[in-house]
Amino acid sequence: MSEPLIIDDTHTIPADELQWHAVRASGKGGQNVNKVSSKVELRFALNTTSAIDPMSKARLRAIAKRYLISTGELVIASQLTRDQPRNLDDCRAKLKELIIEALIRPKKRFKTKPTRASKERRLESKRRESSRKQARRGDDD
DSSP states (O other): OOOOEEOSSSOEEOGGGEEEEEEOOOSOOGGGTTTOOOEEEEEEETTTOSSSOHHHHHHHHHHTGGGBOTTSEEEEEEOSSSOHHHHHHHHHHHHHHHHHHHHSOOOOOOOOOOOHHHHHHHHHHHHHHHHHHHHHSOOOO
């Protein structure tokens, strides 16, 4: 069993919502490559968690699409090192980053109209460009 994942002062993922297991890593491993399971897969049940509000869950689903599986769980794997505890810490750090990003509410955009001065500047620029192009034309009379 692992410990709870503390996101910030107000959000903590309980330990029972995080499951992890070790599997054999691919790549170099020397003599231990077929004996030691150092790759770690961390599973987080996104659908059943009550630690995150529904809007943040929706943002997390969109942000972490590549980690989401059909059962609604996030599966994050790490095989950076040959050390199982460090790979578990890496998985937990990745999950924490994703959740922190999902907790940030996007600012609401307010529609604005161009100012009178900006409209006049745009029209003046169009007139200047038009007269410049007219000056290039040769009069074919």
